[in-house]
Amino acid sequence: MQVPLPPSTLCLLGPTASGKTALAVALARELEAEILSVDSRQAYRELDLGSGKDREEYTSGGAPVPVHGIDLFDLGGEGSLYDYQQEAHRALQAIAARKRRALLCGGSGLYLDCLLAGYDLRPAPPRPALRAELEALDHEELRQRVVRELPGLHNETDLEDRERMLRALEVAQAGPPPVRLGHAAFKGLVIGLDRPREELRRRIGLRLRQRLEEGMREECERLLAAGHTAERLERLGLEYRWLTRWIREEITESEMLAGLEKGIRTLARRQRMWFRRMERQGLPIHWLRIEAERDTPSLAAEALEVIHRFDQHRNG
Numbered sequence: 180m181q182v183p184l185p186p187s188t189l190c191l192l193g194p195t196a197s198g199k200t201a202l203a204v205a206l207a208r209e210l211e212a213e214i215l216s217v218d219s220r221q222a223y224r225e226l227d228l229g230s231g232k233d234r235e236e237y238t239s240g241g242a243p244v245p246v247h248g249i250d251l252f253d254l255g256g257e258g259s260l261y262d263y264q265q266e267a268h269r270a271l272q273a274i275a276a277r278k279r280r281a282l283l284c285g286g287s288g289l290y291l292d293c294l295l296a297g298y299d300l301r302p303a304p305p306r307p308a309l310r311a312e313l314e315a316l317d318h319e320e321l322r323q324r325v326v327r328e329l330p331g332l333h334n335e336t337d338l339e340d341r342e343r344m345l346r347a348l349e350v351a352q353a354g355p356p357p358v359r360l361g362h363a364a365f366k367g368l369v370i371g372l373d374r375p376r377e378e379l380r381r382r383i384g385l386r387l388r389q390r391l392e393e394g395m396r397e398e399c400e401r402l403l404a405a406g407h408t409a410e411r412l413e414r415l416g417l418e419y420r421w422l423t424r425w426i427r428e429e430i431t432e433s434e435m436l437a438g439l440e441k442g443i444r445t446l447a448r449r450q451r452m453w454f455r456r457m458e459r460q461g462l463p464i465h466w467l468r469i470e471a472e473r474d475t476p477s478l479a480a481e482a483l484e485v486i487h488r489f490d491q492h493r494n495g
Contacts, residue, residue: 183297185275186366186493189486190283192217192291192454192464193372194447196382198478200236202372203284205479207244210282210486213274215267216248217285217294220415222258222266224250225402228395229418247274248285254407257346261300264293288453295369295462297360303353313345324348342414362462368489370482371454371464378472383443387436396422417442 189212191203207214214237216222220230227234237244247270252258274281285291293300313321318341325344329351374382399422402412409427412419418439425435458464465485467478 183360183364184271184294184367185281187490188271188281188283188365188367190217190291190295190367190369191372191482192284192369193286193374194379194450195231195286195443196379196386196447197286197372197374198382198469198475199284199286199372200231200233201475202478202482203282204236204240204244205475206482206486207282208241209479209483210280212280212282213245213247213277215270215274215281215283216246217267217283217287217290218248219263219287219290221249221285222251222263223254223415224252225254225405225407226415226419228390228393228398229415229422231390254402254411257342259303259346259350260289260293260298261302263290264298264300267294286450288450288457292453292457295365295457296362296460297364299358299360301353303350306349306352309349309352310345313348321345362457362460365462366493368486369462369464370485371466372469373466374469378469379447380444383447384440387440387443390418396426399423400426417446 189206189210191199191206193199203214206212216232218230220226221232223230226232232249237246248263248267251266252262271281283291283294292298313324316324321341321344325347329347395418399412399419402419403409403423403426409423412423421430421435421439421442424430425432430438454464467481467485469478
């Protein structure tokens, strides 16, 4: 069974493009904390612009901030939730040994939940025979099998992603479902960033175009040139899926932009659904409602007030 996280643990969550990284860095500098990235794609090496690692955020504008949870796995393999959790707990133990505070930062709902709710996961090695059987199914047949064999789980699984459905069935064959300590076991503080829908849409569009100008297409071209298959990049979803189709001239640039921006907005909506679900399951989230554009220092000041009140209450 996973040990609950230290009660001093902080978590900053929010949908994509809500401004998590910049705020996390500002808070980490003020609190002398170390950041643990909770993002399923940032865990892979070679995925930089497309996964939003924003490396310069951790080193510019002040003292470098230690960040963990990125560049854990080779892109040629598949890092599982279990693998990520093991790496994350090793990082958290090392942070605690240095008598530093951990600040979790991310938007991947399942990865956040596995840490905050204390999933007791087990290794699930590949099952070639099962894979061969499932590969014969078309998308709808595979989807129906997930719904039939994993009742209660399919709402947490991306039924549009074939690889995720294959992996979910593979993991299910490894034994009984994982045990959760539950959110009541988490005694730390969770802060959420909540921006109006239209403002978030604006930020998503702006960030997409900035990353394209910074070389996101070229990053995808380098991955293909390095030998990663189009199918592998397709499985990564969103930026890598749409850019690969554009590079291979399966779609036009305007189709790529429209499809990708719509996909990112859908991701943001799904992330919000995850966070609401976590609240319903008993996880208190202190939401910072950002009604107008604000600079990072003023937002950090508000967050620090919340953290200081939490610390005062925790310390009696």
